[in-house]
Amino acid sequence: MTLPVRIVIVGAGITGLAMAGALARSRQAARLELTVLDAADRPVYDPSAEAGLRVSAIATGSAHILDSIGAWQSIVSARACPYECMRVWDSAEAADGPSTLRFDADLYGVAELGHIVENLAIRSALIDVLDRLRIDLRFNTGLASLDTDGRRYRIGLGDGESIGADLVIAADGSSSGVRERAGIAVRRHVYGQSAFVTHARPEKPHRHTAWQRFLDTGPLALLPLADGRVSIVWSTTPELAAHALEATDAELEAMLTTASDRVLGSLAPDGPRGTFSLQAQHATHYVLPGLALIGDAAHAVHPLAGQGANLGLQDVRSLCEVIDTAIGRGAFPGDRSVLRRYERERKGANTTMMYFLTGLNRLFASESRLVGGLRRGGMRLFNASGPLRDRAVSVALGVPRR
16 A cells, blocks of 8 residues: 555535544544545634524534544534423424423433534534644635546546545535546435525523424424524425515514424524425445545435434544554555445445434324324333433434433
């Protein structure tokens, strides 16, 4: 194996930047040459500006990954809001009803279940770390071509330059240009829903609780923000999402207050608005010789459980360990036999989560009275099942099991 190993990460979102940070902090970091490419401008985070619409629920396990990179303290000191409780309930019952799912941090021996953080704040903190480590970050640098001799890649850039890579890591999102150029197919499931996002000022304090109400048209999430507002993520019909986007503030307040069953009193719109269509997709395989997919380039899931960023960060953890171990043993990290270890660990876990979220969305969207009764009965049983609840918290929230 020729050293240093040249690794090019395409995509400077949370997952791509975290991948660069994890490798730069790994045991074999001195034997790596890292470059991050992104077609967009270098992001700038202004903590005095309006909070961004794109937020992530960063679970405790994911926070540990970001902390190991050296970014977490900066993230927490920005506008991260801890959530100590979660409440998930069916629209056929009240939020304090017997079938409501309740998760509380103190029951699991942790200070919080996670944090609601603006994506831009996470990216900014990661970029600061990479700048201090003198990692090669190239913004406004689009991907023009991707060629391989079966072992190494040659990446053509939009400005006419080209760079070689022993390993290309695609972190360029659900519409991944790397994945497309590499000829990796994806399987898609269109939900027939759109997500409406905004911020709202609740009449009652959010109490550092993440709320999610399942309606017939899809789930409504109220995620606590550090300034007392809540981030709204409403997965619903495209028609209702479009109506919410164009509604007056008074109309939208009435819509959100009714949809949330007044769990936080009235919800007054207080921020920008946006919509995006929802679909799940999964790459047929994650790796080729000299190439690996991570994050949304490999898998995109329904936002109802806030698992997108967390799944991507778990990909980062797994792939970094595989690369680090291979180099330490003198193996070439771009070999498919090496990269398959990452694929075997993550593809099964991601597939399970995707099927679970798709099934959960279908279950709660059913208008059948029989299904509704069975659903609420199952939620009551889940509340009473200690081991099952512990496992759900461990897997979905990244909180250590008791």
